[in-house]
Amino acid sequence: MSKAEIISLKENTDKIVTEILKFGMFEPRDPSIPISQGRIEGARRLIGEIQEHISKLKIIMDLAGLILEPAGKLKINEDWITTSERISKEAEDEETRYKELLEEIGKIRGEIDLYKSQMETLAPFSEITVSLENLGKLDYFDVIFSIVTITQLEELKNNKNIFVAYRLLKNGNYAAIIISLKGTQEEYLTKLGIRKFETPAGESPYDAYNEALQKVKSLEEILTTTRSQLSQKVRDNSSSFRELLGKLMTIRDALNILSKVRVSDNFIQLEGYVPEKKVKELKNKLDKIEAFIDFVYPKRYGETEEPPTYINLPKRIKAIESIIDIYGTPSYWEVSPAIFLIVTFPILFGLMFPDAGDAIVVFLFSIWFYKYGVRKGSYNIRNLSLVLIYSSVVAIVTGLLAREFFGPLLVGGLEELNPSKFPGNIGPLYYVWPVPLSISKSLAFLLPFGEYATASSIENTMIFSVFIGSLALFVSSLVGVINALRKKDMEFLIYEKLPLLLIYIAPFLIFAYGIPAGVSNGVAYFNTEKAILGYILTDITNPTSPVLYNSTAIFSYIMILWIELSIIFNWISRVILLKRYEKVSIGSAIGLGFMEGGFEAGLLLLSNTISFIRILVFALAHYYLLYAFSYMAYLVVGVPSLYAIFTSPASIALILVGNLLAIGLEGLIVFIQDMRLHFYEMFSKFYDGRGKEFEPATTYVELI
Known part of the structure; x- marks a missing residue:
């Protein structure tokens, strides 16, 4: 990113703004050294006015169900301030056409909210059909209804002169019916702060509630009709709405540029940021209108202004930025997490959600969600839905490899539920499955479930999950070192990022050690890793007599020493930083340094690496949830027949419930856990996320 300073004659102001908008890659900023304090009159005032018009227009388009997409053309035959005033008047006239309908909709919504509020108040007593007016006329008793707290309820229960019936409400309070002798407890109840529940005209809570309900239904019907009228009116003019929205958004950006301009008697000054690769293009555009432009390239670290x-991501994968934005925008010296998030996020989702049928449903939902985001004009919804589309595609692939389609019955059949009890009772998709049976059999040593899973499959999958984690943590720590180098902060590199890299090299080397053996035979990889882990466990439990019988045992012992030395290095680094910046005593620095750089670092090494076992856990949870519902479906019909299962309403209902749980609840949990693995295990090793997003001024319509 480079910083550009533009100097030109005052009469070129509007031409410069137009060229910058067409360029679309310039973010204006207030000049760091202004040539004067003069500004362009009206620019800042008009920004607020134009933004208000944009908000109102979006409300109208949203109510009408119109896609919030700007389009059209904007003719520039005058200066930008005059153009802004003209378009603002045009927007005001357009809003006036819908003013009455909008006011009516707002009034109806207000009335609906009022009656819904009344219903919420009446709901605790809505089953009582006795009118409150009649209850107030009793000769010997006072009967009142009230919402009381737990403290008030305890006081009432301790009063022997009062009878109280109560029911717990969702908010933790109680709906209470309080009965006492006529006129004896009024002062006492007032002192407790108990307010008497009342209804309009003293009618019964039941009648009052249903009356409010009927009014809400009636008003909602009127609202639907009114919105339909508005929708039809807006849709008839949809092209002019989109064009007006595009004009307003373009003018907003033009005014934003003008508001940053400094004006002297003869010259204007404008500063802003431009991507380095676009510098030459901007210079060529401004040279044509005799504007002088100079560029400064900020240092990686130590700038007063960040x-x-x-x-710059390809359009098809730019949606992955939505995940990054949840964590924060990268600083200008950071490597963007998008580099490997593009690959890791969908893969981890697919590994945790291996069912082709359920993944297809998620895929179709994602497409609908994307269209909903388009209609709402929400880039966040659109981007998140695209990420979900990519992830569900990978889940379809893993589901195909695992031979799972809405659970085990359609492919594996009853034989998968119990091979010894139902031999040969396979599903209708068994032989027509897109992935050959030989491929699934060759992966049996890695699949912890299914008809071909082996006794050691779960152990192998645990090792595979942790291997993925060790690789992700190593790469994350390595990117942290690269970021420190890009930041050109040697202290940050030596005392913060280098110790982390040294620590997380060890688990990666441990779980990569068996790769040469596993190239020709996958099982050999897992056998080698099990041997290494066995040696490590033995050496940790017997530190005075390490096992050094062979090269694998020696390698295991070296890794233990490596981890210990790396943690000590991290401890010393933390001590130095505490002593240098916290100004604590050497004793306190050593103690705090051990807790932060020694004990905590060792604990995080273990927990972060093992955390990736959740890949296996969620894959197993998904499979056995559907397995359980499939078995219950078989138990419902009671006969070993897939035809009976798929024609019984009860068994079909059970299978549907299981899949809905897997798709809705588990799919959401897997998505969240996927983000968690990235945010806490991976991003914490290298990603600061305190940067500012590049927001260039651009045109949303064709300028003519």
Whole structure:
């Protein structure tokens, strides 16, 4: 990112703004050294006015169900301030056409909210059909209804002159019916702060509640009709709405540029940020209108003003930025997590959600969700739905490899539920499955479930899950070192990022050691890793007599020493930082350094690495949830027949419930856990996320 300073004659102001909008890659900023304090009159005032018009227009389009996409053309035959005033008046006239309908909709919504509030108040007593007016006329008793707290309820229960019946409400309070002798407890109840429940005209809570309910239904019907009228009116003019929205958004950006301009008697000054690769293009555009432009390239670290961050991703995968934005925008010196998030996020999702049928449903939902985001004009919804589309595609692939389609019955059949009890009773898709049976059999040593899973499959999958974690943590720590180098902060590199890299090299080397053996035979890899882990466990439990019988045992012992030395290095680094910046005593620095750089580092090494076992856990949970519902479906019909299962309403209902749980609940949990693995295990090793997003001024319509 480079910082550009533009100097030109005042009469070129509007031409410069137009060229910058067409360029679309310039973010204006207030000049660091202004040539004067003069500004362009009206620019800042008009920004607020134009933004208000944009908000109102979006409300109208949203109510009408119109896609919030700007389009059209904007003719520039005058200066930008005059154009802004003209378009603002045009927007005001357009809003006036819908003012009455909008006011009516707002009034109806207000009335609906009022009656719904009344219903919420009446709900605790809505089953009582006796009118409150009649209850108030009793000769010997006072009967009142009230919402009381737990403290008030305890006081009432301790009063022997009062009878109280109560029911717990969702908010933790109680709906209470309080009965006492006529006129004896009024002062006492007032002192407790108990307010008497009342209804309009003293009618019964039941009648009052249903009356409010009927009014809400009636108003909602009127609202639907009114919105339909508005929708039809807007849709008839949809093209002019989109064009007006595009004009307003373009003018907003033009005014934003003008508001940053400094004006002297003869010249204007404008500063802003431009991607380095676009510098020459901007210079060529401004040279044509005799504007002088100079560029400064910020240092990686130590700037008084932090440049914005521009991540240039291909359009098809740019949606992955939505995941990063949840964590924060990268600083300008950071490597963007998008580099490997593009690959790791969908893969981890697919490994945790291996069912082709359920993944297809998620895929179709994602497409609908994307269209919903388009209609709402929400880029976040669109981007998240695209990420879910990519992830569900990978889940379809893993489901095909695992031979799972809405659970085990359609492919594996009853034989998969119990091979010894139902031999040969396979599903209708068994022989027509897209992935050959030979491939699934060759992966049997790695699949912890299914008809071909082996006795050691779960152990192998645990090792595979942790191997993925060790690789991800190593790469994350390595990127942390690269970021420190890009930041050009040697202290940050030596005392913060280098110790982490040294620590997380060890688990990667441990779980990569068996790769040569596993190239020709996958089982050999897992046998080698089990041997290494066995040696490590033995050496840890017997530190005075390490096992050094062979090269694998020696390697295991070296890794233990490596981890110990790396943690000690991290401890010393923490002591130095505490002593240098916290100004604590050497004793306190050593103690705190051990807790933060020694004990905590060792604990995080273990927990972060093992945390990736959740890949196996969620894959197993998904499979056995559907396995359980499939078995219950078989038990319902009571006969070993797939035809009976798929024609019984009860068994079909059970299978549907199981899949809905897997798709809705588990799919959401897997998505969240996927983000957690990235945010806490991976991003914490290298990603700061305190940058500012590059927000260039651009045109949303064709300028003519």
